[in-house]
Amino acid sequence: MPAERSFFETVQDELKECAESMQLNDSVLALLSNPVRELHVIFPVAMDDGKTEMFHGYRVQYNDARGPTKGGTRFHPAETIDTLRALASLMTWKCAVMDLPLGGAKGGVICDTKKLSRAELERVSRGYIRAIAQIIAPDKDVPAPDMYTNPQVMAWMIDEYSRMQGKNQFGIITGKPHDLGGSHGRTDATARGGMYTVREAAGVIGLDLKGATVAVQGYGNSGYYAARLAKELFGSKIVAVSDSRGGIYNEKGLDPEAVLAHKEETGTVVGFPGASPVSNDEILELDVDVIAPSALEKAITSENQGRIKAKIVAELANGPTTPNAEKALHERGVHVIPDFLCNAGGVTVSYFEMVQNFYLHYWDEAEVHEKLDKKISKAYHDVVRVSRERNVTMRQAGYVLAVERVMDAMRYRGWI
Numbered sequence: 001m002p003a004e005r006s007f008f009e010t011v012q013d014e015l016k017e018c019a020e021s022m023q024l025n026d027s028v029l030a031l032l033s034n035p036v037r038e039l040h041v042i043f044p045v046a047m048d049d050g051k052t053e054m055f056h057g058y059r060v061q062y063n064d065a066r067g068p069t070k071g072g073t074r075f076h077p078a079e080t081i082d083t084l085r086a087l088a089s090l091m092t093w094k095c096a097v098m099d100l101p102l103g104g105a106k107g108g109v110i111c112d113t114k115k116l117s118r119a120e121l122e123r124v125s126r127g128y129i130r131a132i133a134q135i136i137a138p139d140k141d142v143p144a145p146d147m148y149t150n151p152q153v154m155a156w157m158i159d160e161y162s163r164m165q166g167k168n169q170f171g172i173i174t175g176k177p178h179d180l181g182g183s184h185g186r187t188d189a190t191a192r193g194g195m196y197t198v199r200e201a202a203g204v205i206g207l208d209l210k211g212a213t214v215a216v217q218g219y220g221n222s223g224y225y226a227a228r229l230a231k232e233l234f235g236s237k238i239v240a241v242s243d244s245r246g247g248i249y250n251e252k253g254l255d256p257e258a259v260l261a262h263k264e265e266t267g268t269v270v271g272f273p274g275a276s277p278v279s280n281d282e283i284l285e286l287d288v289d290v291i292a293p294s295a296l297e298k299a300i301t302s303e304n305q306g307r308i309k310a311k312i313v314a315e316l317a318n319g320p321t322t323p324n325a326e327k328a329l330h331e332r333g334v335h336v337i338p339d340f341l342c343n344a345g346g347v348t349v350s351y352f353e354m355v356q357n358f359y360l361h362y363w364d365e366a367e368v369h370e371k372l373d374k375k376i377s378k379a380y381h382d383v384v385r386v387s388r389e390r391n392v393t394m395r396q397a398g399y400v401l402a403v404e405r406v407m408d409a410m411r412y413r414g415w416i
């Protein structure tokens, strides 16, 4: 048996397949298959017990042909450079598919936030940004929140960076609190963007979302808001949701806010009154109209894709469907909205935040929603068009579109 491909190798394989269909030459492929810059830092942090611990952090800038690089910062105990390269690559294609004037990046620190005190978390955040300060700037590379980081962590980083520069530099990071120049509409932006693409997809395949049944795997920020917005915006029925401990099902529909209150009280959606249990595997195989995998990588594989009954798969997580599974779903007529399109709402509102920071002029929430809707709906239809023209999956179409845009920028700049 060949060894399983790593996340980055899988992403490189997808790019290679797309390169073959676009007849890219080897040197262009080599340039697009690897990050242009990577930084590995080791920085000391004073712990509460008086000892000093060394932390490892990374920042991967994948491709900056189209503009400053952009991407989140993960604080994860099992962080690897391989995952960060894969995610930085996806950020590049995500920004290009959305036609944002940005490149892609990703960063991370190996740490377990659950084991750090608040003061230690603050010192890790400040230590990390100090260590990578030389390669970031508001017009060069702009971090944001990601797994296990949040607006408070962003605020500490901004404060540290501003002190180093001797002036406020709120534009160094997006996804920050509104009082430090954060944009309205950033909190639910990933799910909201995803729901706008679901609405467009429903129009394309002729599905009425009012009363349509929806199952959401994962109940973090994306999953919760996806459930809430599907109900609020479309009147869809959320019949099942799950988190890492398991899932719940009620054919009459669940109230997303009541489920959140239960999760906040007990630590899990499991045990929600009036619902029956369902496993994280079963939730994707329910007889529903829409599934939104919003948690894990590789949730849909060649093994379980045959049992998927949904008409639309909205990939709010990064990498939830393996490439072979996606091809099989495509052949069966299941409409997969690929991650770099479906979850692009977050970075799109981050881009709006950058614009507002540069102008020192802030938009209200309705304006942010309207601009996000326009941008992501257009991107969705661009991808559908290429998918039909070339008879390829939505993901392959997204790659073609994104790679063409990045290549155009590189050509104009004389890189290729």
Ligand code: GLU
Pocket (backbone or CB within 6 Å): 070, 071, 072, 073, 142, 143, 144, 145, 146, 174, 175, 343, 344, 346, 347, 348, 350, 351
């Ligand atoms: N972490 C989010 C993503 O992966 C947002 C990145 C950003 O806002 O820069 O899309």
